[in-house]
Every structure is written in structure tokens, then in C-alpha cells.
Amino acid sequence: MLTLHAAPAVCLTWDAEPLADGGVAVEGDRIAAVGPLAELLERFPGARVRRWPGTLGPALVHEGPLPDAPSPRERVHEVLKRGAAAVLAEHATDPGVRAAAGRVGVAVLERSRPVAIADTARADLAVFAEDGRCIATVLGGRLVHRRA
Template sequence: MLTIHAADEVRYTWDDPEPIKDGAVAVQGIRVHAVGPLTEVQRQFPGARVRRWPGVLGPARVHEGPLPDAPTPRERIHAVLKSGAVAVLEEYAATPELRAAAERNDVVVLRRTRLTAITEMGRADLAVFDESGVCMATVCAGRLVHRRH
């Protein structure tokens, strides 16, 4: 099912000098299919489900430090997802249990950090942050894995 994620502002990268006001990202499966103003994306995909988020939508982040403390590897990975990140560095996911939890949740394990961006036909890894920097939603490989109520 195609889902349109809409927000007050969409950024291809977090330092994007020209964000899209009232923007949207169309996601189907694990891929981004379109990025642009909400009205244009809805016209391109009539009948698609629309999820509206307050704040700024951009690429999900890379968690660059030690994973948050939690009782289980699954909960540690979930804490990363709640922060708006969908990738971790391998030096911090060094145990087989953490790597398995990351794999089960489609969290990418990287050798080194990298820049993130929303690209058409790229993997649908998105995050929405409110004006205070709190993560409102995280989409990992096209799946909504965190939503703040």
C-alpha cells in the first residue's frame, strides 16, 4: 500500500537550504516513490493513505554513539528508532544479539557514519521532528516503527 507522509516542511537532507513547505514523501514498500509539495504528490497518487505529521520531515539519522541502555537488545534497538535513527555504527552493535536485533528491525549496521538523504527510489528511511527536536515519527525501510502520541 502506498502511503504519503506529509509534514509542515520536508527536507531532502537536514542542511537542505530550500525545504519544501507543506511537503510530502510517497512511500511504497521499502522505497520512496516521490517527494514534493503535498498537493502534487497527492495528485500523482490519488487515493493513497496520507499520514500528517507536525514538524519537519527529513532523512532518518545514523546513531553515532553507544546504544541506549535497556534490559534487552531489542529494547536498545527500539530506543534508537525512537530517536529518529535507523542506522548504528558496528563498533556499538558488537554483540551477536545486538546485530540480530538490528537485522530483525531493518536497522542498518555501518562501519562508519554517512550522510543521509531522501532520494526517489532510495530506501524509505524517514524521521519527523517537532520544533523542540523531539522525534515524532520514524519510518525504517518503509515501515512506521515509532510514533509519538
Template sequence: METIHTADEVRVSWSSEPIRDGAVVVGRDRIGDVGTFEELRERFPGARVRRWPGVLGPARVHEGPLPDAPTPRERIHAVLKLGAVVVLEEHVGTPELRAAAERNGVAVWPGVPSPSWEPAIRRNGRADLAVLDETGACIATVCAGRLVHRRR
């Protein structure tokens, strides 16, 4: 089943111009399309709709050490709560942390991307999204199409 995630503003990348009353269609673990809510609702009438306050954009890359927590699962979840779905290999050095990342769909990258690289929402790309409030704090995280964090 497809889900339309909609917000006051959608950013294809964090440096791009906003799409007002924007939306992203997610089917399984992939991005179906990006546009205004009105046009996507018309094209995907059977999709479930999740409305978010704030700004919806691509999920983040967590470049530093993982937050402290009692268990590997909780350390990975702490990253998801920050709107990140990628961690760096150097910070997941134990088999338990790697397994927790894998179970949650969190990607482990060998290093920091080049300075010119920027996360973006791409049609047919993996559905990794973050919703941020006006302070930049994460409201919700979608990792590989699954809602893995929602602030209450």
C-alpha cells in the first residue's frame, strides 16, 4: 500500500526551494513521486495519507559517534530519533551495533560522502525521510519506507 507523506513544506534536498503543501509518495521502500499534495492525491487516490507539521525532506547522515544508550538497539534508535538513517562504519565497530543497524534498515557507510554530495528525495530512490520542526528537531523519521520514529 502506498502512503502519501505531506507537510506544509517539502524539500527535495535541504538546500532546494520548498514545495508548499508538498507531498512524497512512498510505496514499500521506494519513493514513488514528489510534488504538491493536491496533484499526488489525485494520482494516487487509494494511498493512505500521513500529515506532518513542519518540513519534510531527506533523512540525515549521522557522521559522529552514536549516542550513548544501554543497548545497541537503543543506540540505533537514538540515531533514528535525530532523523538519520545512515551511520558511519567507524562508529558501529561491534557486531551487536552492526546487527542492530541492519535489523532497523539503517545503512552503514564506509566514510563521509564528498563535500558536494547532499541527501535528496529521488523518484525510485530508497524512501528515507525526516520531518523537522521550526527548530530543526526531528518530528518523524521514515527509514526504507517504514515509519521508525514519531515524536509524541
């Protein structure tokens, strides 16, 4: 099922000028289209729409040590709660952490990389409130974190 993630502001990269009242169409684990929400609603009339407050953009790369938590699964979840879809290998040396990351779809990278929303790219998205808190994280088109 195709899902439109909509927000008052959508950033293709975090340093780009935001698109007002934009959206990202996600089909499966890929980005199908990005643009003004009105155009996406017209193009994909049967899509499920998730409306988010805040700014929607590409999920981040967590570049530091993983947060402390009681288990590897919870350590990875703490990264998701910060809007990240990837961690650096140097901070994910524990086999349990790597296994937990793999199960949920968090990438383990040898080095950091730029993040961007682009057509046909993997649908890794994050939504942030004005105060910087992560509202939601989407990995490969799946909602994996949502702040209550």
C-alpha cells in the first residue's frame, strides 16, 4: 500500500530550504515521489495519508556511541528515537547490537554519509518537532518509532 507522509515542512536534505505543505510518497521500502502534498494527493488518490506535525526529512546517521540501555535491542531503539536509520560500525562492535540493528533495518556504516530524500531511494525518514525532539522514524517504509 502506498503511504503519503505529509508535513508542514519537508526537507530533501537538512540544509536545504524546506518545501511548505509537502509530502513523500512511499511504496514498499522505496520513495515513489516527493513534492507538494496537493499534487501527491492528486497523483495517488487511494494512498493512506500520515500527517505529521513538524519537519519531515531524511533519517539521520547516528555518529557517536550508541546510548546506554539494558539490552542491545533497546540501545538500537534509542537510536531510532533520535531519528537515525544508520549507525557507524566503530560504535556498533557488539554482535548483539549488530544483530538488533539488522533485525529492524538500521544500517551499520563504515563511515558517515550524506542523507537525502530522493525518488527510488530507500524510504528512511524522520520527523522532528520545533524543539528538536524526534516525533517519528520510518525505516525502509516502516514506521519504527512514534512519539506518543
